[in-house]
Amino acid sequence: MTSSLTLVDDDDMLRAVLAGNLAGAGYEVHPFGDPVEALSFLESGRTKADLLILDWRMPVMTGLDLLKRLRAKGIDTPALFFTSHNDILFEEAALAYGAVDFIDKTRSFAILQKRIELILGRAGQNSEGTAPLRSGSLTLDANKHDVQWRGRTIELTFGEFRVVSLLAQAGRDVTYREIYDTLRGENFIAGDGTEGYRANVRALIKRLREKFITIDPSFSAIVNYPGFGYRWVEAA
Template sequence: MARTILVVEDEVAIQTLLKRELEFENYQVELASTGPEALEIFRQMHQQLDLILLDWMIPEIDGLGVLRRIRKVDARLPIIFLTARDFSGDKVAGLNSGADDYITKPFDIEELLARIRVIFRHQDQLNEAPTNYQLGNLTLDTKAHQVAYNGDVMQLTQREYSLLLAFMQHANQTMTRDEILDDVWGTDFVGQTNIVDVYVRQLRQKLHALSASNVQIQSVRGIGYVLKEELQDDK
């Protein structure tokens, strides 16, 4: 069954290019030119959409506003930001608001298609072998695609979930940034390794916000990160 991608882009030339290239790859494509149009299509086709390509600079409600509204309803639908804004703070703002990836305009269409394939391939891998993982009171159920701490469900984006899954699969083992990139973004990822640090920071904040959480992502200087349970001393 063909996957459906919503393209949110107000530049006609780019919209036409994306539609043509995506349909050539056998994706079904829905188009929106403004923020309200994108949100309406999302409302009507929420269950049918597999991914959103979202431009930042769109009329009426910008891409960041659209992203934040969607994330209030669905934390897992993959969203790739398309932006001409090359300032790192803008990229971080997009990732912090729930984007799974970003690509800067002007972009290479083959790079974009590769990133889309990585996201879909990783989704398929997650669905192949349902397994439960547990560290302390933190549990991850791949069948339900759900993470909980002491029974309270955590709201994670698709990318945050994939990152936590990688850490849970390698609990108490130090993972390098390259290993994390391979596990979460795929071996053919094209981009900067500091994207790992951005998502680790987001995941840390969500773990820290949990009441009495003793599961932590620790930095290993010069190497990478490790997910560990910090045991409490009985006194």
């Protein structure tokens, strides 16, 4: 069954290119340059979107405002922000209102497409009723895409959530390649050879540590094994 995407971006050229590439990848795409029109379309229920792809800054209404309006109406379609506003504060605000991912527009279409595949793959799995995973001070709820550390919520992107889940459940050292495949999908290539994906993983782990440390300055559960990967080791 063809997945339906609603794309909202006021950049006419970018919107046309993205819509064309996504349609060429086999998706049904409903593009809008006006977020108000997109809101009306989504509220009408004429076509159920499987995923929203939103820009941030647009005339009349930002992508975040659009997402807030949809959530207030009970429309819980997963949302991915594809935007040039890549500051952590924008990402945290989007995640707080239920966005599942946040991607910088400087990233390639191949990366955007892979993230869409991973998100829609997760949406197609029935995780309803799955009990939250608890590991020491960490609680992961796949149903709500909720992460808590010592009882406090940490806002993670879809990819970050997957990596924390992998590390926390592995009970062993996890290789750079395993982490990268969890984040991007198997056999996806980025950068120059081995160092390309390892550099991506190091940057991701640094970002994850920063998010946990914001909540708990003593956080040290993600341990590096140089040349191999990482392990989740929580102090007793």
